[in-house]
Amino acid sequence: MNNYLEQLNKEQTKAVRHIDGPLMVIAGAGSGKTRVLTYRIIHLLKNKINPYNILALTFTNKAAKEMRRRIENFVGISLANNLWMGTFHSVFARILRFEADKINYPSNFTIYDTEDSKNLVKSIIKDLNLDKETYKVGIIRNRISALKNNFITSETYHKSNDLMQADIISKRTEFGKIYQTYENRCKKSSAMDFDDLLLKTYELLSIHADTLIKYQEKFKYILIDEYQDTNQIQYLIIKKLAALYENICVVGDDAQSIYSFRGANIQNILNFKLDYPDYKTYKLEQNYRSTATIVEAANGLIKKNEKQIRKEVWTHNKQGEKIIVAQTNSDNDEGRLVANTLFDIKMNNDELYKDFTILYRTNAQSRPLEEALRRKNIPYKIYGGLSFYQRKEVKDLLAYFRLTVNPNDDESFKRIVNYPARGIGATTIQKINIVANESNKSLWEVVNSIENYNINLNKGTLNKISNFSLMINDFIIQNNQKNAYDIGEEIANKSGLFHHLYNDKTPEGISRFENMQELLNGLKDFCENNENNNLTNFIQDIALLTDQDNEKDTDFNKVTLMTVHAAKGLEFPYVFVVGLEENLFPSMMSGESQEDMEEERRLFYVAITRAEKRLFLSYANTRFRWGQFIDCRESRFLNELDENLLDKKDFNIQKKYNIYTKTKKQNSTYKNTTQNIFKNRRLKKLSSTNHQNHNQSNEKIVNGVIVKHAKFGKGKILNIEGDGANKKATVFFEGIGQKQLLLKFAKLDIIS
DNA sequence: ACCTCAAACATTTTT
DNA sequence: TGTTTGAGGT
Numbered sequence: 090m091n092n093y094l095e096q097l098n099k100e101q102t103k104a105v106r107h108i109d110g111p112l113m114v115i116a117g118a119g120s121g122k123t124r125v126l127t128y129r130i131i132h133l134l135k136n137k138i139n140p141y142n143i144l145a146l147t148f149t150n151k152a153a154k155e156m157r158r159r160i161e162n163f164v165g166i167s168l169a170n171n172l173w174m175g176t177f178h179s180v181f182a183r184i185l186r187f188e189a190d191k192i193n194y195p196s197n198f199t200i201y202d203t204e205d206s207k208n209l210v211k212s213i214i215k216d217l218n219l220d221k222e223t224y225k226v227g228i229i230r231n232r233i234s235a236l237k238n239n240f241i242t243s244e245t246y247h248k249s250n251d252l253m254q255a256d257i258i259s260k261r262t263e264f265g266k267i268y269q270t271y272e273n274r275c276k277k278s279s280a281m282d283f284d285d286l287l288l289k290t291y292e293l294l295s296i297h298a299d300t301l302i303k304y305q306e307k308f309k310y311i312l313i314d315e316y317q318d319t320n321q322i323q324y325l326i327i328k329k330l331a332a333l334y335e336n337i338c339v340v341g342d343d344a345q346s347i348y349s350f351r352g353a354n355i356q357n358i359l360n361f362k363l364d365y366p367d368y369k370t371y372k373l374e375q376n377y378r379s380t381a382t383i384v385e386a387a388n389g390l391i392k393k394n395e396k397q398i399r400k401e402v403w404t405h406n407k408q409g410e411k412i413i414v415a416q417t418n419s420d421n422d423e424g425r426l427v428a429n430t431l432f433d434i435k436m437n438n439d440e441l442y443k444d445f446t447i448l449y450r451t452n453a454q455s456r457p458l459e460e461a462l463r464r465k466n467i468p469y470k471i472y473g474g475l476s477f478y479q480r481k482e483v484k485d486l487l488a489y490f491r492l493t494v495n496p497n498d499d500e501s502f503k504r505i506v507n508y509p510a511r512g513i514g515a516t517t518i519q520k521i522n523i524v525a526n527e528s529n530k531s532l533w534e535v536v537n538s539i540e541n542y543n544i545n546l547n548k549g550t551l552n553k554i555s556n557f558s559l560m561i562n563d564f565i566i567q568n569n570q571k572n573a574y575d576i577g578e579e580i581a582n583k584s585g586l587f588h589h590l591y592n593d594k595t596p597e598g599i600s601r602f603e604n605m606q607e608l609l610n611g612l613k614d615f616c617e618n619n620e621n622n623n624l625t626n627f628i629q630d631i632a633l634l635t636d637q638d639n640e641k642d643t644d645f646n647k648v649t650l651m652t653v654h655a656a657k658g659l660e661f662p663y664v665f666v667v668g669l670e671e672n673l674f675p676s677m678m679s680g681e682s683q684e685d686m687e688e689e690r691r692l693f694y695v696a697i698t699r700a701e702k703r704l705f706l707s708y709a710n711t712r713f714r715w716g717q718f719i720d721c722r723e724s725r726f727l728n729e730l731d732e733n734l735l736d737k738k739d740f741n742i743q744k745k746y747n748i749y750t751k752t753k754k755q756n757s758t759y760k761n762t763t764q765n766i767f768k769n770r771r772l773k774k775l776s777s778t779n780h781q782n783h784n785q786s787n788e789k790i791v792n793g794v795i796v797k798h799a800k801f802g803k804g805k806i807l808n809i810e811g812d813g814a815n816k817k818a819t820v821f822f823e824g825i826g827q828k829q830l831l832l833k834f835a836k837l838d839i840i841s
Numbered sequence: 842a843c844c845t846c847a848a849a850c851a852t853t854t855t856t
Numbered sequence: 857t858g859t860t861t862g863a864g865g866t
Contacts, residue, residue, distance in 0.1 A: 716857045
């Protein structure tokens with residue numbers, strides 16, 4: 090397999106063959122960016138570079154996994170496995186665990202996800218007796234995160250008059266105090282949030298010269314994907330690591346920079362020239378992905394942005410069909426239109442479901458689309474939104490795991506100390522919390538030696554607390570002896586979580602129970618596939634995983650639904666971009682600022698350049714948002730596309746409703762009437778389709794019928810209540826007992 | 842301490 | 857529309 094260079098064009102080949110010295114590749118959408126990166130690594134390996142000396146940073150874990158797989162095909166598994174490849178966060182977490190003692194952290198530190206960190210901010214605001222209207226949790230947390238991403242610790246913050254002045258103006262004078270407390274609490278919980286993984290890495294490399302040299306020597310070759318989306322602190326780390334050898338290769342496209350909200354800075358691309366004066370740069374401008382129509386439309390759109398590096402993306406691909414732009418009456422109509430169109434194309438052209446994707450600006454838009462797809466029995470999967478590991482019941486069990494591995498993790502402690510209820514209520518926790526804060530200890534440290542503290546608690550409560558301590562200590566001891574699955578199962582049982590969820594026979598409760606089992610199954614898998622299969626190892630990077638990372642085989646051939654952000658780096662033959670309305674795409678949050686608008690435009694650029702064969706754009710005249718019907722106007726971006734490339738279709742069948750919407754300003758009662766009309770129509774549609782949607786077999790499920798359930802086995806129907814989507818069956822299963830199931834979800838086969 | 846229900850609230854985008 | 861919070865009852 091030495092022919093890898095033959096598969097590249099001239100510019101790509103130059104980039105791949107450039108081994109020594111700084112290199113910047115500006116790669117237009119669909120120009121083979123990933124291919125260059127992959128082949129460059131293969132080229133390095135073929136030139137006897139040790140894989141142990143190569144660091145490749147990607148934007149998602151999935152991208153890293155995919156790249157490793159491709160490299161493996163060329164150089165074999167043993168070389169490929171020794172590459173350091175992953176996201177900034179996961180690679181640095183690995184380094185930090187290894188070097189933890191140098192920054193006074195234990196190596197089993199916990200990674201707080203966004204929810205944990207929000208909860209922490211919330212409790213700090215409460216402890217400091219601050220007004221929660223002035224100090225909104227989200228705003229505070231975002232500010233902390235933004236500061237960290239610019240390498241501003243609470244210490245640096247307190248030295249900067251400008252920063253403090255900004256908080257005085259916004260009447261949040263205590264922000265500095267909150268930030269400092271936040272840092273302290275994380276520290277005493279032995280926890281790091283996402284931003285800390287970057288910040289502490291930078292601190293580690295700054296303070297310990299020997300450690301810096303060690304990693305500079307180790308990572309002789311550094312490659313970074315999606316460089317346009319790196320932020321200040323990532324830039325600083327890379328600069329340090331690459332300083333010795335300067336074998337740094339960055340690949341990116343300024344036109345696809347869409348993460349400035351999390352601190353990404355396009356300036357990093359421009360700085361490259363300054364930091365590495367003897368750099369080489371190549372531009373990849375030939376698009377291999379899309380039809381000429383799509384490439385031309387994308388070029389025309391991005392020209393409207395003032396801030397950009399000049400480049401002309403071109404293609405040899407055939408012209409292809411025009412881009413469909415469809416207008417519908419409502420978001421539900423839009424969903425139906427997409428589902429119908431998708432289905433027709435699949436059937437007529439004999440395509441696979443996996444060749445289609447539906448992209449939207451916000452996660453909340455997925456509902457009407459899902460409904461429409463379900464109605465047509467089109468299989469789909471959703472990326473983003475609540476991932477499996479963020480579900481309440483999963484996080485509850487994970488909190489026990491986390492506490493076992495790191496008992497100082499206060500957020501996990503608070504989560505489960507009284508769940509399931511064991512009589513340690515809010516008042517008790519508050520008392521413990523005060524003592525913990527005063528003595529700068531974690532909640533666990535206080536609880537674990539409660540007799541040493543003078544807390545006003547009655548005997549019963551003390552007893553309950555000591556039982557809790559005994560349980561956790563037992564978990565900690567067992568964790569040193571057992572594998573992840575065995576201790577996981579033990580924890581689920583002894584904590585009472587298993588029985589608590591098992592006893593909840595509501596349909597939602599059953600689903601929660603199943604999710605918990607799913608997590609335990611995950612532990613089993615982990616144990617079978619890993620040598621070092623203890624629980625500590627299992628939970629290490631769980632906070633960094635997304636649904637995309639643990640995709641199941643059964644999800645392979647399904648339509649993909651996701652935000653445009655999540656679609657970055659992916660490509661599909663057929664792409665639907667929905668919700669192209671003012672205040673949605675571009676987002677209303679982007680306001681009037683030119684910079685934000687340009688980012689929204691880049692986001693739309695990313696969306697349309699995902700398409701290989703055909704592109705469909707759509708918008709609705711009314712959309713259900715915030716529990717209300719909102720009138721919408723078509724997005725300005727649609728008018729920025731070359732009209733000769735578009736095929737506009739109007740699916741706005743019932744125009745008469747527009748008569749009302751046009752006069753809404755003058756008369757509010759009109760608006761209410763319109764809303765009611767829509768609401769009633771919506772309800773009617775829902776109930777009628779639910780009847781259609783019911784498979785005939787569900788009609789046959791009546792009292793006394795014997796059925797079979799995939800998990801629970803044979804059972805007898807005792808009662809049926811509700812109708813339509815809410816039709817619920819009470820079933821008695823042999824050896825398991827009585828359960829309530831929503832027929833909508835439960836897969837019941839009729840036996841007799 | 843715990844449960845229940847009604848009112849208030851909330852929406853970018855993510856590692 | 858769905859979820860979270862707070863008051864009030866047990």
